[in-house]
Amino acid sequence: MRVALIGAGRMGLFHGQTLAQRLPGVTLVTVADPAATGLPPALGPARLVASADEVLDDPSVDAVVIAAPAPLHADLVVAAASAGKAVFCEKPASLTLDDLDRVIDATAAAGVVLQVGFNRRFDPGWRAARALIDDGTVGTPRLLRSMTRDPGGFDPSRVPPCTIFLETLIHDFDTLRFLNPGARAVSVFAVADALVEPAWADRGLLDTAVVTVRFSNGAIGVAEACFEAAYGYDVRGEVLGSGGMVTTGDGRATTMTFAGSAGRVVDTARGDQALFGSAYVAELAAFTTSVREKTPAVVTGPDARAALEIALAARESARTGQPVPL
Ligand SMILES: NC(=O)c1ccc[n+]([C@@H]2O[C@H](COP(=O)([O-])OP(=O)(O)OC[C@H]3O[C@@H](n4cnc5c(N)ncnc54)[C@H](O)[C@@H]3O)[C@@H](O)[C@H]2O)c1
Numbered sequence: 173m174r175v176a177l178i179g180a181g182r183m184g185l186f187h188g189q190t191l192a193q194r195l196p197g198v199t200l201v202t203v204a205d206p207a208a209t210g211l212p213p214a215l216g217p218a219r220l221v222a223s224a225d226e227v228l229d230d231p232s233v234d235a236v237v238i239a240a241p242a243p244l245h246a247d248l249v250v251a252a253a254s255a256g257k258a259v260f261c262e263k264p265a266s267l268t269l270d271d272l273d274r275v276i277d278a279t280a281a282a283g284v285v286l287q288v289g290f291n292r293r294f295d296p297g298w299r300a301a302r303a304l305i306d307d308g309t310v311g312t313p314r315l316l317r318s319m320t321r322d323p324g325g326f327d328p329s330r331v332p333p334c335t336i337f338l339e340t341l342i343h344d345f346d347t348l349r350f351l352n353p354g355a356r357a358v359s360v361f362a363v364a365d366a367l368v369e370p371a372w373a374d375r376g377l378l379d380t381a382v383v384t385v386r387f388s389n390g391a392i393g394v395a396e397a398c399f400e401a402a403y404g405y406d407v408r409g410e411v412l413g414s415g416g417m418v419t420t421g422d423g424r425a426t427t428m429t430f431a432g433s434a435g436r437v438v439d440t441a442r443g444d445q446a447l448f449g450s451a452y453v454a455e456l457a458a459f460t461t462s463v464r465e466k467t468p469a470v471v472t473g474p475d476a477r478a479a480l481e482i483a484l485a486a487r488e489s490a491r492t493g494q495p496v497p498l
Contacts, residue, residue, distance in 0.1 A: 311415030
């Protein structure tokens, strides 16, 4: 399978390396990025071009992986689908529901696979938690929790307003749905502030947020995020049901524990690729398998839409201070 990468920044380079090296039968043929001046050796002999158009005009490309900035996603997916390419698109697949509907319609009309980058669904811990929900062990979900703490070091001038809802917590909105299968979000309430960079509060920065999501089966979910945790990158999930509680994620980079005079010390992950490296590979493995075997994507456009709906409601709730019904 011949795959092209659109957007070779921090996330794109990881995906590019996966396509070039980690998936048997997959070849990374082209990388499109207007700012790139060269490609690292880890991306193999792939050709670098400046524009996505050059990828989409190439009939030998079967599929594209889009890791360009979020505001470009909708138009890139629509163009790729119209050119007959299967599409893996990083989250968020779009920033508005109208754009996401265009994306869903275009990929359906073209009959191409669309998978969205909700990588946590591919992490062994989250999958194991979901398996206990599916087989009834956890029972009826009552309380759900999903949490993202970034390692910090961000430049507040480069964080568009509401990134915390649309790009960070969108993962948590998806995992709340993943851990409460079949239920719909019915109302959303959000509280958010700039607690890491308070000097930027009056310019609209939100770097810390808690969002309560009520679901159609009565379960109550809480998603929380903060752009700085002194100890690294920490993502966790939890479901308390009638049969017990399941938790996943402890922020550890390895299973090593050092016991010394100061107590016990564990290794914490310092970034997303350290914590979720295998999940990022697994999601592209699932995507290329769907394309090859002509099977439905594991994470779909409607999944992206459901998470975006919650994210947009959270943004609105944080602005108004009121709960937002869906
Ligand atoms: N799933 C995850 O855990 C995860 C983690 C990080 C980023 N992401 C997502 O990946 C996407 C990219 O994030 P990033 O951190 O790599 O950003 P980045 O800024 O590091 O990289 C974006 C790249 O896209 C390139 N680009 C800009 N315009 C382009 C165009 N028209 N065509 C092709 N390339 C173009 C830029 O030159 C840059 O190299 C975002 O949607 C982000 O939310 C997901």
